[in-house]
Amino acid sequence: MKRIVTWIFLLAILLAGCSPASPAPQSASVTPAPRTLTVFAAASLTDAFTELGKKFEAQTPNVSVTFNFAGSQALRTQIEEGAPVDVFASANHKEMQALIAGAFVAQDSPQVFLNNKLVVILPADNPAKIDALTGLATPGVKIILAAEEVPVGKYSREAFEKMNAQFGSDFSQKLLANVVSNEDNVKQVVAKIQLDEADAGLVYTSDAVAAPELQTLEIPAELNVIAKYPIAPLVESKNADLAKAFIAYVLSNDGQAILEKWGFASP
Amino acid sequence: MVGLFLLPLASVFIRSVNADFFAYAFSEQAVSALKLSLVTSTITALFAILFGTPLAYILANWKFKFKAWLELLIDLPIVLPPSVAGLALLIAFGRRGLFGSYLSLLGISLPFTTTAVVMAQAFVAAPLYIRSARVGFTSIDQQLEEAANVEGANRWQMFREVALPLSGKALLSGAILTWTRALGEFGATILFAGNLEGVTQTMPMAIYLGFERNVGVALALSVALMIVSALLLLATKKLEQTE
Numbered sequence: 001m002k003r004i005v006t007w008i009f010l011l012a013i014l015l016a017g018c019s020p021a022s023p024a025p026q027s028a029s030v031t032p033a034p035r036t037l038t039v040f041a042a043a044s045l046t047d048a049f050t051e052l053g054k055k056f057e058a059q060t061p062n063v064s065v066t067f068n069f070a071g072s073q074a075l076r077t078q079i080e081e082g083a084p085v086d087v088f089a090s091a092n093h094k095e096m097q098a099l100i101a102g103a104f105v106a107q108d109s110p111q112v113f114l115n116n117k118l119v120v121i122l123p124a125d126n127p128a129k130i131d132a133l134t135g136l137a138t139p140g141v142k143i144i145l146a147a148e149e150v151p152v153g154k155y156s157r158e159a160f161e162k163m164n165a166q167f168g169s170d171f172s173q174k175l176l177a178n179v180v181s182n183e184d185n186v187k188q189v190v191a192k193i194q195l196d197e198a199d200a201g202l203v204y205t206s207d208a209v210a211a212p213e214l215q216t217l218e219i220p221a222e223l224n225v226i227a228k229y230p231i232a233p234l235v236e237s238k239n240a241d242l243a244k245a246f247i248a249y250v251l252s253n254d255g256q257a258i259l260e261k262w263g264f265a266s267p
Numbered sequence: 268m269v270g271l272f273l274l275p276l277a278s279v280f281i282r283s284v285n286a287d288f289f290a291y292a293f294s295e296q297a298v299s300a301l302k303l304s305l306v307t308s309t310i311t312a313l314f315a316i317l318f319g320t321p322l323a324y325i326l327a328n329w330k331f332k333f334k335a336w337l338e339l340l341i342d343l344p345i346v347l348p349p350s351v352a353g354l355a356l357l358i359a360f361g362r363r364g365l366f367g368s369y370l371s372l373l374g375i376s377l378p379f380t381t382t383a384v385v386m387a388q389a390f391v392a393a394p395l396y397i398r399s400a401r402v403g404f405t406s407i408d409q410q411l412e413e414a415a416n417v418e419g420a421n422r423w424q425m426f427r428e429v430a431l432p433l434s435g436k437a438l439l440s441g442a443i444l445t446w447t448r449a450l451g452e453f454g455a456t457i458l459f460a461g462n463l464e465g466v467t468q469t470m471p472m473a474i475y476l477g478f479e480r481n482v483g484v485a486l487a488l489s490v491a492l493m494i495v496s497a498l499l500l501l502a503t504k505k506l507e508q509t510e
Binding site: 073074077142144147149179180181182183184188192195196197198 | 361378461462464467475476478
């Protein structure tokens with residue numbers, strides 16, 4: 001008995017040590033030295049770029065693509081602190097500009113590769129019975145946003161400002177009073193709505209496409225904020241040719257078709 | 268080994284030195300996060316002492332069926348990644364959780380509240396106290412307890428007059444460990460309690476978001492948290508010596 005418990009305990013310790021780490025470049029030990037392209041991409045690109053990466057690997061022999069998906073700001077800081085990266089795809093211009101200022105990215109190399117817009121997501125059974133944007137400001141409704149520091153969080157607040165003109169000047173104030181949590185990235189907002197822990201969340205259209213069981217509430221174009229995503233190779237990249245090929249693939253018709261499938265729009 | 272501990276911590280101190288340090292460290296957000304961290308971690312430590320002490324005493328002295336399993340259950344949160352703890356709490360006590368759905372019938376909603384912060388901290392940190400207290404109670408000389416028994420002491424008197432004073436150090440260091448661990452809790456909190464300034468945004472959360480916005484803010488907050496934690500640990504050392 002004691003023995004079994006000890007073994008289970010040891011197993012638990014082992015498992016705890018095996019929590020998934022961010023993908024590190026794989027060592028090149030397999031036959032004819034495969035190369036690894038490392039791409040840092042905004043969290044909202046997780047599903048689309050994972051598929052894009054597989055297709056790119058399939059058409060480029062001996063290359064594997066590893067991704068690090070996180071908030072654009074966190075990625076930018078990791079790059080500034082010396083993370084070895086070949087391609088950076090950001091959810092906003094601000095982080096890309098910062099990397100240009102730090103000479104990590106060449107001045108004229110970033111290209112806008114997609115547009116994304118905001119949408120309201122609601123749990124599958126819509127517990128707060130929200131059927132219009134004005135419902136977001138009803139007292140007692142629980143709303144989850146991305147934090148102001150994250151691009152989608154900043155865009156959300158810009159959209160609320162626009163809504164003030166249409167729904168009354170205290171609309172955004174009342175809406176923000178309903179916020180129960182400011183999540184650190186957009187995927188966390190989706191997860192908490194999927195778990196039905198809040199009544200509504202604001203995310204990119206692409207995130208809503210990746211979670212089809214959720215209900216959505218469209219935000220009309222005049223109240224919406226369009227996010228433009230830039231992509232660029234890193235100056236220090238040791239795989240400049242691969243980085244260039246990957247970016248070309250993202251901008252190609254095939255690449256854009258995959259992005260559109262995941263809810264993004266061509267620029 | 269020492270370098271592994273020293274170099275990163277020293278780097279934080281060195282990099283944080285700049286003109287804006289005090290502006291960052293004493294910003295409204297930082298102060299409210301520090302306050303919330305101190306309040307919640309203190310409640311967690313008191314909660315651990317109040318309920319953990321009897322539990323540890325029972326585990327150290329009583330023999331009963333499934334005791335080994337109970338010990339395993341209490342030790343498990345120590346080795347689990349905090350993200351598992353946060354997810355588990357959310358699944359159990361969330362609005363549609365196994366127990367949370369009954370709570371919401373009563374109008375109680377735990378996620379995204381300060382209570383949720385304390386629950387996350389207690390889940391992750393209280394086992395450290397229980398473990399330490401259990402070891403303290405177990406190491407008491409059996410003969411002393413037998414002597415007390417011969418003198419006619421009842422169970423409560425034995426606990427109060429013999430066990431508590433003799434394991435004081437173990438209890439104290441366990442409590443401080445739980446307190447400081449609660450102060451640093453991040454993973455379980457962000458999943459179960461979310462992040463809202465003044466309600467659930469503790470220091471580690473403010474540091475993580477500071478990292479996304481401005482590394483200077485994150486560094487200043489890190490230094491503040493390191494100083495508070497170091498002071499707590501120093502206070503324990505002093506207390507242990509005076510006993």
